[in-house]
Amino acid sequence: MILDGRIWVLDDDDINTDVIYPGKYTYEPFGPEEMAKHALEDFDPDFASKVEEGDIIVAGRNFGCGSSREQAVTSLKFAGIRAIVAESFARIYYRNAINQALVVIDCADASRFARKNKEKVHGSRARIDTENGRLEILGEEFSFVPLSGKALEIFDAGGLVEYTKRRLASS
Amino acid sequence: MGKTLIEKILAAASGEKEVRAGEIVFARPHMILSHDNSAAISKIFFDMGAKKVWNPSRVFIALDHAVPPPDWKKAQNHKIIRNFVEEQGIENFYEAGTGICHQVLPEYGHVIPGVVILGSDSHTTTHGAFGAAGIPIGRTETASVWALGETWLKVPETIKIVLNGRLQENVYPKDVILHVIGRLTADGASYKAVEFHGDVVRSMGISGRMTICNMAAEMGAKAGMVPFDDVAREWFDSLGITQYDIVLPDEDAAYEKVYEFDCSQITPQVAKPHKVDNVVPVSELGEVEIDEALLGTCTNGRVEDLRIAAEILEGKKVAKGVRLLVYPASRKVLEEALSLGIVEKIVKAGGEVAVPACGPCLGAYGGVLAPGERAVSSANRNFKGRMGCSEDTGIYLASPATVAASALAGRIVVP
Numbered sequence: 047m048i049l050d051g052r053i054w055v056l057d058d059d060d061i062n063t064d065v066i067y068p069g070k071y072t073y074e075p076f077g078p079e080e081m082a083k084h085a086l087e088d089f090d091p092d093f094a095s096k097v098e099e100g101d102i103i104v105a106g107r108n109f110g111c112g113s114s115r116e117q118a119v120t121s122l123k124f125a126g127i128r129a130i131v132a133e134s135f136a137r138i139y140y141r142n143a144i145n146q147a148l149v150v151i152d153c154a155d156a157s158r159f160a161r162k163n164k165e166k167v168h169g170s171r172a173r174i175d176t177e178n179g180r181l182e183i184l185g186e187e188f189s190f191v192p193l194s195g196k197a198l199e200i201f202d203a204g205g206l207v208e209y210t211k212r213r214l215a216s217s
Numbered sequence: 218m219g220k221t222l223i224e225k226i227l228a229a230a231s232g233e234k235e236v237r238a239g240e241i242v243f244a245r246p247h248m249i250l251s252h253d254n255s256a257a258i259s260k261i262f263f264d265m266g267a268k269k270v271w272n273p274s275r276v277f278i279a280l281d282h283a284v285p286p287p288d289w290k291k292a293q294n295h296k297i298i299r300n301f302v303e304e305q306g307i308e309n310f311y312e313a314g315t316g317i318c319h320q321v322l323p324e325y326g327h328v329i330p331g332v333v334i335l336g337s338d339s340h341t342t343t344h345g346a347f348g349a350a351g352i353p354i355g356r357t358e359t360a361s362v363w364a365l366g367e368t369w370l371k372v373p374e375t376i377k378i379v380l381n382g383r384l385q386e387n388v389y390p391k392d393v394i395l396h397v398i399g400r401l402t403a404d405g406a407s408y409k410a411v412e413f414h415g416d417v418v419r420s421m422g423i424s425g426r427m428t429i430c431n432m433a434a435e436m437g438a439k440a441g442m443v444p445f446d447d448v449a450r451e452w453f454d455s456l457g458i459t460q461y462d463i464v465l466p467d468e469d470a471a472y473e474k475v476y477e478f479d480c481s482q483i484t485p486q487v488a489k490p491h492k493v494d495n496v497v498p499v500s501e502l503g504e505v506e507i508d509e510a511l512l513g514t515c516t517n518g519r520v521e522d523l524r525i526a527a528e529i530l531e532g533k534k535v536a537k538g539v540r541l542l543v544y545p546a547s548r549k550v551l552e553e554a555l556s557l558g559i560v561e562k563i564v565k566a567g568g569e570v571a572v573p574a575c576g577p578c579l580g581a582y583g584g585v586l587a588p589g590e591r592a593v594s595s596a597n598r599n600f601k602g603r604m605g606c607s608e609d610t611g612i613y614l615a616s617p618a619t620v621a622a623s624a625l626a627g628r629i630v631v632p
């Protein structure tokens with residue numbers, strides 16, 4: 047899959063799931079579109095109104111740490127985010143993203159480059175080749191390890207819901 | 218080369234002879250835990266085309282996150298869960314008021330050593346206190362486990378943390394784990410399993426072990442575990458549980474890293490806003506006034522925690538303008554605290570004792586902060602807005618003793 051999207055540089059480490067999707071909404075029976083309106087609310091209150099379909103997030107270390115809430119993935123996905131590049135991800139967030147078929151890319155070099163050149167990178171475009179593990183920002187090329195094995199199977203099925211459906215249907 | 222605890226546990230849970238860090242296995246849980254999020258999980262479950270959970274005796278649900286429900290939507294959420302439990306014949310369901318999932322699961326005998334407990338809650342790591350592997354997973358994964366009875370897991374590398382020395386008198390397991398997190402940082406154990414070893418751990422009771430394993434999640438750990446020993450054995454004996462296999466790490470296990478701490482040097486610690494690894498000794502904090510003191514939660518809401526706080530509060534009064542909220546971790550804890558006179562001391566000092574549940578820990582109800590307010594809390598997270606208000610001036614995490622002493626002083630002080 048080739049993705050081409052506008053970059054949001056979220057210049058911080060440890061961006062946790064409470065600021066991505068506030069705890070006060072987690073037990074509200076919101077649908078995904080409603081969730082999207084609160085995406086990153088406690089990090090950047092303007093994010094939800096300015097984000098566009100196809101946008102790409104570049105953040106620092108340990109993105110998505112904290113609570114295991116999946117709305118922190120769902121809200122970004124339905125807000126239009128197509129991929130998240132980070133120096134590293136919190137384990138549950140990474141799994142949740144794969145299970146919802148949202149592209150997450152561990153790429154320390156790209157993250158550091160984007161944060162260092164934040165003024166120029168923010169709002170510019172990134173090009174991602176998920177199969178071959180290539181990523182381009184402002185003409186700089188970066189590589190990452192593409193998904194494989196079970197994780198890729200789940201991603202390719204369109205997420206864990208579809209994957210489980212198929213397994214139940216075939217059993 | 219020997220095996221770590223998680224390698225042995227995951228081998229057993231996946232029916233393999235042996236597994237190594239880095240391998241992906243399909244693990245079958247001894248129990249799968251969820252709470253108020255079970256309504257949302259059940260929706261995904263049905264969206265997956267599933268009809269019946271794979272095994273109703275392996276599903277554990279406790280209502281704890283919004284208890285009693287503060288509005289009709291949350292009440293309805295509970296109702297959906299009760300209906301689901303009824304229709305599916307779920308055997309391990311605990312009504313609102315029984316307590317917080319991580320306290321109730323072991324109290325009612327749903328954990329044994331050497332097994333995998335999967336949980337749709339990030340603090341499922343708590344169950345490592347019993348020599349098991351408590352592994353947090355997401356909601357969709359939980360729905361998939363309900364349907365299939367297994368999930369994919371990567372066998373993690375293990376970090377060994379050796380806690381040596383003797384704790385000073387006003388220092389508690391919470392101070393130790395805050396200190397460790399301060400050193401290792403919020404992602405210091407990301408994707409890894411953690412084993413806790415050393416004199417301090419061996420002499421720690423189950424309650425303290427639950428505190429340190431609970432907070433292993435705040436270093437990003439996949440599981441935080443204390444290897445089974447006599448302390449654990451006594452605890453299981455007291456519940457009449459004797460049927461289990463003892464699984465221990467090998468002496469020559471391959472650890473990714475080993476950290477040693479001399480805990481004799483540790484003084485009471487506090488994690489400053491808004492990150493859990495922003496840890497300093499309370500003595501170096503300076504003047505920090507508080508509006509709310511939260512005692513309880515799955516991190517520090519057990520009898521031992523309430524007792525320590527009650528001893529500090531006894532015969533004194535909470536400072537003017539400070540509210541001391543107390544959420545016992547379970548009804549059993551509350552009953553014992555009542556019979557030991559602990560609750561009386563807390564209430565007479567001005568503490569507001571609530572129903573056993575999560576309370577304002579997740580910021581949804583039951584004592585949230587107002588803009589500009591500050592709290593000292595015995596919980597496990599101090600993220601911005603965690604206690605319900607993104608314009609608060611900060612949550613400070615500390616031991617129950619520090620919380621109690623600070624409630625009396627009106628500012629954060631050394632207990």
Ligand code: SF4
Nearest residue numbers: 340514515575578579
């Ligand atoms: S007490 Fe707090 S940390 Fe523990 S399960 Fe409840 S909300 Fe989560």
